[in-house]
Amino acid sequence: MDGKRLRLLLPVGIICLVGGTIGAGLTYRSMRTENLVHARTEDLAVPFADSAVSVSARFQPYAAGLHLIYLASGPAPGTGSGAGRNARSGRDCPDETFSRDLTLLDGIIDITVADAGAQVLLSRSVGPGDAAQFPRDRNGWVLVDSVMIPATRDSAWTLGLSYCPGTSGTPSCPWVVFLLPPQELEIGGFLGDRVKLLLSFGGLMVAGFFLIVTGGRQRK
Numbered sequence: 001m002d003g004k005r006l007r008l009l010l011p012v013g014i015i016c017l018v019g020g021t022i023g024a025g026l027t028y029r030s031m032r033t034e035n036l037v038h039a040r041t042e043d044l045a046v047p048f049a050d051s052a053v054s055v056s057a058r059f060q061p062y063a064a065g066l067h068l069i070y071l072a073s074g075p076a077p078g079t080g081s082g083a084g085r086n087a088r089s090g091r092d093c094p095d096e097t098f099s100r101d102l103t104l105l106d107g108i109i110d111i112t113v114a115d116a117g118a119q120v121l122l123s124r125s126v127g128p129g130d131a132a133q134f135p136r137d138r139n140g141w142v143l144v145d146s147v148m149i150p151a152t153r154d155s156a157w158t159l160g161l162s163y164c165p166g167t168s169g170t171p172s173c174p175w176v177v178f179l180l181p182p183q184e185l186e187i188g189g190f191l192g193d194r195v196k197l198l199l200s201f202g203g204l205m206v207a208g209f210f211l212i213v214t215g216g217r218q219r220k
Helices: 003-038 095-104 187-219
Strands: 041-045 053-059 065-073 108-114 120-126 142-149 157-164 175-180
Touching (some): 003 187, 041 053, 108 142, 108 175
Antiparallel strands (some): 065 142, 065 175, 108 120, 108 157
């Protein structure tokens, strides 16, 4: 290798290392942002009780658009924290059990969504016989309603639930209500493509590092 090429190794290596680092950082940021957009928003456990109970949770919208409101089964008792972000799949409760519980609901579940100014933008009641009539998706979730939410990332909205019991008795599995933000991208394919891009930038960083090391040794 001639002297001119050797002198180029160090600056080229620096450019590769810096470019790879910036590219990897931006790619990881886009993956994290898109994952937030696709995540279920604030799973809230339906407060089944012998008397009327209300619960609520604050959430921050990450994407503007039509948010779908779902009712789903939660984890089996003792396997998670109930509400919150551990109640994800609902697979701990057999689908046939959840379906049967939907038909047996004899209380009233009231669902509200309010903006940062406490203005209620959606109020929906699910009563006896209603839950079994709502459409189910491929995950077994029950689509209850939808609400349009603007891009307000710096404000906290409120998802509220109240339960007015009918006769005594509760479902076999816990239930949760959650919001699903607009799904503009198929998250699996998006993340797969970004992982490949992340590995490419990682390779560029490694190449830049070796060029810097090699160029530094030659200069000595």
